Structure formats: C-alpha cells, structure tokens
Amino acid sequence: MKGIVLAGGLGTRLYPLTFATNKHLLPVFDKPMIYYPIETLVKAGITEILIVVGGPHAGHFIQVIRNGKTLGVKHLEFAYQEKEGGIADALSLAEDFADDQSVTVILGDNTTDADISKEVSSFDSGALIFLKSVPDAKRFGIAQLDDKDPTKIIKIIEKPTEISTSNHAVTGLYIYDNQV
Structure with a gap:
C-alpha cells in the first residue's frame, strides 16, 4: 500500500498568511500542518508517499520535508498540480506512483490523530x-x-x-x- 497526500490547494481563505507560503506548511501547534497527514500514513505502516503540490510555493515543500526520512518516510515523491482541479485531478497525477497498488489518500490539511493501521492492513478491495x-x-x-x-x-x-x-x-x- 502506498500513500498520497493532497496538498495542492491555494488556501485563499487564509490570505494573507498564504501570500508567503502554502497553507499546508503553516504551523499547527508545534509543526507544519503537512506533517500530520504524513505521520498518519507512517503510523499505519505506509512509508512510500507521494505529495501532490501546486501553486507558487510548491518548492517550499522540499525545503520543509526534504526527503521525508526524519518523518519515517522511506520513499518520497512530489507531483505538481498545475491548476486547481480537485481530488480526481490530483489523483490522476498519482497513477504511475501507485503502480497498480492500493493507495491511502489523505488531504494535506487533515490533522487527524486517528490510527488507521487496522483499516490499512485489512483492506482488500473497493473503496x-x-x-x-x-x-x-x-x-x-x-x-x-x-x-x-x-x-x-x-x-x-x-x-x-x-x-x-x-x-x-x-x-x-x-x-x-x-x-x-
């Protein structure tokens, strides 16, 4: 199972904060918002992750996350979503990354502390x-x-x-x- 984090939104409702960076990189408590969904995936045993980014601050993700090793990620990729097209458009960018495997998809502003390990390990087919x-x-x-x-x-x-x-x-x- 692979993980996909969708972080392509522009965060216009958070302007002027998002004038300087992507909303997913803004701090929530003691870390950037994007760390929470990555940690949810890693805690579930998913360590191959694609982050779909977009907008003028896409390069900031590499500066903040780097290769993901400090978060427990073994393999990290980025895909650039050129225009806002929603979840379906973002997932279309992940087709090669998924490589015919099942995927766990999480929104980049999802700050859940849920443990999804059981659902990930028991998932068979469907959605x-x-x-x-x-x-x-x-x-x-x-x-x-x-x-x-x-x-x-x-x-x-x-x-x-x-x-x-x-x-x-x-x-x-x-x-x-x-x-x-």
Missing part, C-alpha cells in the same frame, strides 16, 4: 471512505448512506445548504484499490 459524526452538517461534505446497507455511501453532498438527513462528515481520508 473505504472515513466518516465522522458531526453536529453541524452544513460545514462539511456529508455522506448520504444507504438505508438498507449503512456501509454503502449513496452520494456525497458538499456543504449542504438544506437540512441534511445525515451527519456523517467526510474526513478527507480514503483507501482505494488499484481500480480508482
């Missing part, structure tokens, strides 16, 4: 999207689950404007088989 119950569904992408089989997601509604029938937020952490 696994990590969800979390939240009190205010309007602030998140929400997964609408199948009434008959609540392990299946029917659709994802990005920041619903109406009252949602679900409070299951998409956390920005996914595991996909090689068919994605």
Whole structure:
C-alpha cells in the first residue's frame, strides 16, 4: 500500500498568511500542518508517499520535508498540480506512483490523530471512505448512506445548504484499490 497526500490547494481563505507560503506548511501547534497527514500514513505502516503540490510555493515543500526520512518516510515523491482541479485531478497525477497498488489518500490539511493501521492492513478491495459524526452538517461534505446497507455511501453532498438527513462528515481520508 502506498500513500498520497493532497496538498495542492491555494488556501485563499487564509490570505494573507498564504501570500508567503502554502497553507499546508503553516504551523499547527508545534509543526507544519503537512506533517500530520504524513505521520498518519507512517503510523499505519505506509512509508512510500507521494505529495501532490501546486501553486507558487510548491518548492517550499522540499525545503520543509526534504526527503521525508526524519518523518519515517522511506520513499518520497512530489507531483505538481498545475491548476486547481480537485481530488480526481490530483489523483490522476498519482497513477504511475501507485503502480497498480492500493493507495491511502489523505488531504494535506487533515490533522487527524486517528490510527488507521487496522483499516490499512485489512483492506482488500473497493473503496473505504472515513466518516465522522458531526453536529453541524452544513460545514462539511456529508455522506448520504444507504438505508438498507449503512456501509454503502449513496452520494456525497458538499456543504449542504438544506437540512441534511445525515451527519456523517467526510474526513478527507480514503483507501482505494488499484481500480480508482
């Protein structure tokens, strides 16, 4: 299993901080934000990682992360996303890196402390999207689950404007088989 960190966003809502660097490199507590998703992957035993970057400060990632060894990464690659095209576009840049293996994808601003080791080691095929119950569904992408089989997601509604029938937020952490 390989890991992909998506860090191509421009962070325009954090301007003027993002005038100087990418939002994923801003400090959260005692380290750059990007360290948290990398540590989540490494803690799960994933040490081959691709970071998809973009924007005018893409080179800063190399200055901060270097080769990733101090974070426990054994093999680190970067891919440059030329324009904002969302998750699907970013994942298309990872096709060669994935090399027909399953991948764990995590958003670069995901500061979770979740231990996903069990899910990674037991993953067989398909897709696994990590969800979390939240009190205010309007602030998140929400997964609408199948009434008959609540392990299946029917659709994802990005920041619903109406009252949602679900409070299951998409956390920005996914595991996909090689068919994605």
